[in-house]
Amino acid sequence: MKLSINFVKDYVDIDVDIKTLAEDMTRVGNEYDSAGKLINATKLVIGEIIECVEHPDSDHLHLCKVNTGTEVLNIVCGAPNARTGLKVIVAQDGAELPELTIKKGMIRGQESNGMLCSLAELGLEQKFLRPEDKEGIAELGEDAVIGEDPIKYLGMDDGVIDFELTANRGDLLSILGMAYEIGAIYDKSVKEIDLSHKENGEDINNSFSVEVKTENCKMFLAKKAENVIIKESPEFIKNRLIASGIRPINNVVDISNYVMLELGQPLHFYDADRLGNKIVVRMAERNEKLTTLDEIERELTDTDIVIADSTHGVGLAGVMGGLETEVEETTKNVLIEAAIFDSVKVRLTSKKILRSEASNRFEKGLDPKRTYMAIERACTLLEKYADATIVTGTVIYDGTNKQDKQIDVTFQNINDVLGTVIPNEEILNVFRKLGFTYTVNGETVTVTVPTRRLDISIKEDLIEEVSRIYGVDNIEGKLPVVPMRKGSYDKTQREIRNKMIALGLNETLSYILINDKEINGYTLDEIEPLKLLDPITEDRNTLRYSMIPSLYKIYEYNRAREQKDVSIFEIGKGFYKKGDVYGEDTKLCALMSGKYSLGLNNIKNVDFYTIKGIVEEVLDYLGYAGRYSFIKEEMPKEMHPGQSAYINVNGTNIGIIGKLHPSVSNEDVYVFEINLDELLEKKVGKMKYKEISKFPSIKKDIAFVVDKNIISKDIERTIKSAGGSLLTEIEVFDVYTGSNVADDKKSIAYSLTFIDNKKTLTDEEVNALMDKVMDNVCKKFNAEIRK
Template identity: 30%
Template sequence: MQFPESWLREFCNPPLTTAELSETLTMAGLEVEELHPAAPAFSGIVVGEILEAVQHPNADRLRVCKVDAGEHSKDGPLQIVCGAPNARAGIRVPLALVGAQLPPGDDGKPFEIKLGKLRGVESFGMLCSARELKLSEDHGGLLELSADAPVGANVRDVLKLDDHIFTIKLTPNLAHCLSVYGIARELSALTGTPLKMPTFEPVPAVHDARLPVRIEAADLCGRFSGRIVRGINPQAQTPAWMVERLERCGQRSVSALVDISNYVMFEYGRPSHIFDLDKIHDNLVVRWGRKGEQLKLLNGNTVELDESVGVIADAQSVESLAGIMGGDATAVSDDTRNVYVEAAFWWPQAVAGRSRRYNFSTDAGHRFERGVDPAQTVEHIEHLTRLIQQICGGEAGPVDDQTTQLPAREPVTLRVARAARVIGMPVTQAQCAEVFTRLGLTFTQGEGTLTVTPPTWRFDLQIEEDLIEEVIRVVGFNNLPDTPPVAPVTAHVLTENQRSTHALRHLMADLGYQETINFSFVEERWETELAGNADPIRVLNPIAAPLAVMRSSLLGSLVHVLRYNLARKASRVRVFEIGRVFMRDGSVADTDTTVANVHQPRRLAGLAFGSAQELQWGQRERAVDFFDAKGDVQALLSPLSPKFVTATHPALHPGRSARIEIDGVAVGWLGELHPRWRQAYELPQAPVLFELELDALLQRPVPAFQPIARLQSAWRDVALVAREDLGHDALMSVILDDDSALVRSAKLFDIYKPATPVAGMEANERSLAVRVELLDPEATLTDERMDAAMSALLQRLQQRLGVRLRG
């Protein structure tokens, strides 16, 4: 909400400086986001009237002007050389006298006007444009002032340039502050300064013309008011004071009728609409839209309507998007002669989110979806009518006012004792009563309680906590005492078998990965293709059309990050994310930390793309592969020993992927992106991805220390013949499954596959050399015991895996 300080002070003018006013509003919850002067500093610039403008004798584009500067030109009109195309006799413009200081330039230094000579003609000053005074970017000519501007007066006084512009950042519950009057009402309550109450004198009706209006949807429109005004002049000039106020509210001037509607919206928070009466067919109907209907809006967009959007229609077609924007068909123009002025109360829930469906927002929709006072539609129609007659003329008809149903104002009770506990300092019932009185709230008192009936303009007063907030806002947050906490502050220390997510982040950074944070809502395509999720959880009101579903995997987000980096010429990408995923699960109950039927586990996912190592001289460059990422996963899970089981995943290459298991429980996936998706997502090469359950990563076993063996180990190397498809894990699990407990460890140190067939080996077999460590911590090993252990080992391998000793 942007507004000029001078407009606010017309309604409430407390004895505060601009800085103090800003601090007061901010500390009351109306955060002043920006505060700046209406114009930069300059001096010595007055109102001058051009009496004569003749061609320069030595320059085609210059004119020699005679300018009256009032008391500043006692010796007669000043001679000014000017090159502006609109320099002509009879207009009043800003005149910078000799010695005047213009606003600072790009170098930050003010520009001083001196006596000059242009093409042989002396110039005793300078006539200024709006851009030269840094009032706007308009440099098309001189800034023309109103014809009644006092000649010789200071331009800063004439244009009220010593004003300040406030920009307030309002939370959604402060809809009653979306107007200058609403903020003044708050300021009056905060400072105790009287509020200037507006009076809306009825405009007498001079004809009895009415436009029939029918409300068919009471859940859309609670009140609808309007009147006909005939014989207006739509080409009338908007007064300078109104244009100035609109500009300082961030609204450009359009036309007199549009400016009047916008002015009342900023003044009293009342969005309204002015129809061209002659373009309306027969009557107006307030109803919900229908499937297949279309409407061309004032912004030029044509939108498709349905049953969830409110409209105002006539006998032939839809004419307006209810509470959001009018239609192009009934818009006022220079040919308009008769208008219908409308002010209505639209239910907030009937307007909320509708404009975002069509990818635009409006000031009217912003107010209606938060709540607009339904009580003063008729009074504001009178105010609009009076402004129209003052500026555009016209004859008003009677006001039509229909009410279907209005918001019920349920009483809310405040317990003074509880308010004191929540606020954290003593407050009395008298203090609370004074606060409510200053805020204009109607209330009754009981023993230790106050029951408030919210006024029509307060949609945010619904529970006791809302009233407690009002008390402390007006009493002042700066009056809260500095009270130390009563409860001890005790840090929750992780047990030895736990580690924090921050430790995982540091570990991933040590492995060369950078953290990325992505939205939890993603494209439906990612869920279908990369997660195999045909029924994802849908977002009811997505912030963007593609981000329509909740993710059940982090892989799609990482692939998107990769594409983003590749588009910016990144050649090597290592990224990871820790975040939640969302899956349907009927067993989940609704609690303070969970949502019914939605399982929300946290996961860690990583992606590696490009070369395995940074560019260097010590190693040849090669692309990252499955085993590089496997090493990173093992480092993450250490000291646990994960098992990598061949399996298929929708996002991963069927021959280069694995399911990660710990003690037989699946905890994640690892693999190269499927060639189909590498091509679909236009990637130059396939990245390697992994995704792990965060709970599995946060748990780690406590080290169990054992004494160093007093006896020496023995090693036996064996050459085994096995099928080519026999995996390392399967081989090691059988070797270490030793009932006698003599086999302490085993390591595969060589693989031999002959280029041509050899005796004792089939074509689909290979030789595996394994070093086996034997140890008995209690007794020295003998050759007989070691031979027996190796024979038992070979027998197990033969029986379980079909592995034999190489001859």
């Protein structure tokens, strides 16, 4: 909402500068975007061209001698309308205009000591410029006094504050509402509005009627103004519209906008001669068509409110009038509509067609008392500035409640909620400043809230008013006095993240929205895509199920920037719908590619075992040691079939690990994803001390040469059962293929640890167990001992 200071001064006295006003309004809850002069230019003066000749070296420049009252300046001017005797706006040496600074200088060899200005050069927005304003310098009237301030002469010495109002303060979308608010801050009373005008002839109700067929129209008032003379508006109306951001058109159209700005009530003017003698307000029929005044034929739906005559629609209520009954240069008689329509319906229609100053006001809600004021005010102005004759009477349909609200609140209520000890008189003073009346009955104040304050309906609203006007800055902060207790939180996720970070991975924050084509990736689960009804881009139109596509995007982003060593992880959500139930799982996902530091100077290229080590490290850390395995089953097609597996804990697959399939990435990229909700459901045992054996352990190393397709897990199982209870640890320490080993074979070396908690083991005992181990493994896997 752009507030014209000149406009609001009609209704309240303001003694502070514009910046202070803007700051003070902000402190009571009305934030501003900008505050400044309508025309931001310095060193301007009214001058008269006393001589105007052609520039000798130019086909369009003029050499002007301009009298500014105190001196005669030589100014070179290119405007085609520069001529002797014209009163002009002179920007003197050193003048600061919005786009440029004026300096004395030479133009094609001729001295120029200033500039003659057009309105465009003074910073007036394009949409407010008439064709003549764009073509040449501004032509001031004969009555302009040489040497005086041209901005003042034009009536444009106004200040504008652009407010960003909150959605509940529809009342501030009017000059009068602003006047009440400013009055409350500075304790000033608001001045009366002039609604006086004459009425003539037979009552309008005898010749015109309104029928309201929908409850979405709460109020509909109509009056008639006859014999209007359409012309340009007076300067003050035009300037105030411009300051408020509305383009002046002609006096009649401008008056409807002027009253809307002044009172917050949108009006609609119809060309009465092209309208029948009856208006019907109803919901549109499905597929009903209406051409709006922007000359577009609209197809309507049953949520649009339509203004119709007895046969067909003539306007879209609250949003846009129809072309057919538009006020034009030739219009003689005007039917004035002041109405209240349902805010939700207007919002729906305006969202489809046009969000305007008017629709915005309907959406925020209107004060029915203002509706009556506005239609009278329009008559006052039409009589005064369009020479209209106002027809006697008003056609009234009114289904509104105009009762002022009465709300009880106690002084205690107010001080309790605010945590203050504001004296009773000060509280009452706030209500008085706001223009609310009240009665005090012991501890209780009954406040009568005027209908203009649609936002106030419960005592908490009144408490807010007290805090606003009393000033939140005057309230001292303290801390709640409540029983002490410890706060709590589940640290597991944080522990997992810290572990991953300690393992050298970077934590990311990825987007959860992906393309629906990616939704079936990295899983064999049946997935119903959760697509957005209204995505911003098709690239991000679906909620992810697996996090891997999100992390892969991050990998691609980095690779495109020559960052190939990427080891990242994230805990985030994956979303699903199972049957009718929507849900989300917390997942831990990691992606690794390129070089990875295993600590000290041990830097290697990431392979399957690197990322598997990370998974094992995390699972061991969480207490799942010995309870998980990696299982090869049918894998999703995005995974390398020979280098991927499911992560299985206690018999359930809780995640996936492996290399990305070459069809996904040409680079060696490894990922894993664990469903943390599923994993953490599985209980772990308590961390507990185990007796350390007093007896020494014996370590034995052994290497088997086996077929390449034999998997280590199976050999380990055989070793374990052969080794019995004295075999406490089996560790793979080398896997070898190459010279001395046949092409279809590999060598796997194990380090076995034997220990007896009751006595010192002898070599004979251990050797006997080792013989059994070798024997069993060799038989079962057709293995040979590698010497």
